[in-house]
Amino acid sequence: MSEKTIKTKLQFAAVLMALTVGAQGAHGQTPVAPAPPIATFKSSVDLVRVAAVVRDQKGRFVQDLTVKDFEVTDGGRSRPITDFRQDNAAGVSVALLFDVSGSMQGLFGHAREAATHVLSWLDVTQDEAAVFRFDTRLEESMPFTTGLRALPPTLATLQPFGATSLLDAIARTAERVAGREGRRRAVVVFTDGLDNASRLTASEVSGIASSIDVPVYIVAVVAQIDNPASDIGTASDKSALVGALADLASWTGGHVFVASTPVERSLAARQIVDELRHQYLIAFESSGDPGWHRLAINVKNKKMVVRARSGYIAGQSRPNSL
Numbered sequence: 001m002s003e004k005t006i007k008t009k010l011q012f013a014a015v016l017m018a019l020t021v022g023a024q025g026a027h028g029q030t031p032v033a034p035a036p037p038i039a040t041f042k043s044s045v046d047l048v049r050v051a052a053v054v055r056d057q058k059g060r061f062v063q064d065l066t067v068k069d070f071e072v073t074d075g076g077r078s079r080p081i082t083d084f085r086q087d088n089a090a091g092v093s094v095a096l097l098f099d100v101s102g103s104m105q106g107l108f109g110h111a112r113e114a115a116t117h118v119l120s121w122l123d124v125t126q127d128e129a130a131v132f133r134f135d136t137r138l139e140e141s142m143p144f145t146t147g148l149r150a151l152p153p154t155l156a157t158l159q160p161f162g163a164t165s166l167l168d169a170i171a172r173t174a175e176r177v178a179g180r181e182g183r184r185r186a187v188v189v190f191t192d193g194l195d196n197a198s199r200l201t202a203s204e205v206s207g208i209a210s211s212i213d214v215p216v217y218i219v220a221v222v223a224q225i226d227n228p229a230s231d232i233g234t235a236s237d238k239s240a241l242v243g244a245l246a247d248l249a250s251w252t253g254g255h256v257f258v259a260s261t262p263v264e265r266s267l268a269a270r271q272i273v274d275e276l277r278h279q280y281l282i283a284f285e286s287s288g289d290p291g292w293h294r295l296a297i298n299v300k301n302k303k304m305v306v307r308a309r310s311g312y313i314a315g316q317s318r319p320n321s322l
Contacts (some may be wrong), residue, residue, distance in 0.1 A: 030155040031207040031251045031292075031310055046286040048074075049213055051184065051253060051279040052297045061278040063303055072284050080242055083283035092276045093144065093164065093180035094118065097173050098155065099191035101135040101164035108160050110221040111190035112151060114259060117269030118188060129157070130176070134169035135162035136197050146178065146258070154156035166195035167205045170216055170248070174209040185277040186254065189218045192226075193241045202227040202244035206251035207292070210309035215254035216271045218245055219265065227260045251310040275307075286314050 002023050013164070052070075054062040067084035085143075096115045104111065119129060124147035131142035131152055141152045170189060177185045220241050246256045257268035287293065297308040 008208075009184060010199055013315070031203050031210060032070040038084055042263065046288070046314065047283045048286050048312050049297075050282045050284075050295065050308050050312075051215070051273050052282055052306050053253070053279055054299060055305050055307075056269060057303050057305075062299075063275070063278060065280065065299065069299050070280070071300065071302070072174065072282065073300045074114070074284070074287055075289075076291050079287075080275045081282055081284050083281075085281040086257075086279070087281065088277055091146075092122060092273065093127070093177060093183035093185045094122070094129050094272075094276075095144075095173050095177045095187045096129055096131045096151075097169060097187055097189045098131070098133040098141075099135075099164060099166060099169075099262060100133045100158055100160045100162075101190070101194075102161050103164060103192050103194045104160035104221075105221075107192055107221045108158070110259075110265065112155055112189055114219050114221060114265040114269055115151060115188070117266050118272060119151070120288065121270055121273040123190060124149065126138065132169070132173050132176070133158070135160075136147070136165045136264050138169045138172050141161055152214050161195040164191075164195050165197040166191055166193075167198035167200045167202060167248075169198075170206050171200055171205045172213040174205075174212065174252075176210040176217065177214050178269045184279055185214050186272070186276055187216045188213060189216065190221060192207075192222050193218070193245055203251075206248045209252040209309070211292075213309055213312075213314045215309070216249050216252045217254040218256045219268050219272075220245075220256060220258045221265070222258060222260055227258050246274070250307075253309040265269070266293040286312070288314060290314050 019079065054065060056062055063086070067081050070081060072079045072081055088209040089275055096118065098115070100108070122129060128144045128146045129148045130140065130144040133139050133141055141154060142148065170187060173187050177187055187254065235266065241258055249256045259268045289296055289316060291316055293312050295311045297306050299306055
């Protein structure tokens, strides 16, 4: 096991332990800074890597930007960019995370359909995917596999049951994806958005995921009546899909897709993979001040919209090079 892998596992375990012990209360309005790691292995220069997606006013990907077009603000202070790439040839690594709790009865087939669409857009020669499922526990159904085209057969006969620890499962899955070096990484969650058993809050999970640069995409498989964007929907504006979960996804550089129809599920899957393929990879030197740092990635053309993670932990960012 490499020193870099050991570093990641020790630091994430320390963060997760601190959060799991102390996480209570309502969802916060901003990401919560994870606790300092117990052990720190630092190189002479700590570089922070950030994956950013840029769209124009019509929602189209902007692919011709250079390093001079970007601005990085770390805790309100401008930081020079030390490395910059748009390597569309880099492989994608996604963790497909299935909610198999009782509330998914009647919806789980739609979740499998959406996940199959994601797999269909992956490159069989270089992209990889893993499959996880959760209720109050996280279990691996399929390890990271290159060229994965079909879901494990066990998911076809699985009957959703039990309570839901959605946020806890996202945090633990993000840690698994963080170890996939040299790839464009993401967690893709298939859920109805209900959570009744997590000890972590959305802001705490976003602090974990964004600190290791793993975007979280949530594909909400819900009935039309529960779709906040539907004309016939009766979902409250206090729904987690437009509140806590939407914030979590945004803070990590991801997004929430509410998919009630086959077309919506297909479009969500394609957009997720497209975003991973159109990332700009930006690196800058950490300030060195310990603790959580609020991060903002912008472009000079204010008509463009940038999606990227919202912060990092000094001394815990990875890798040391792009």
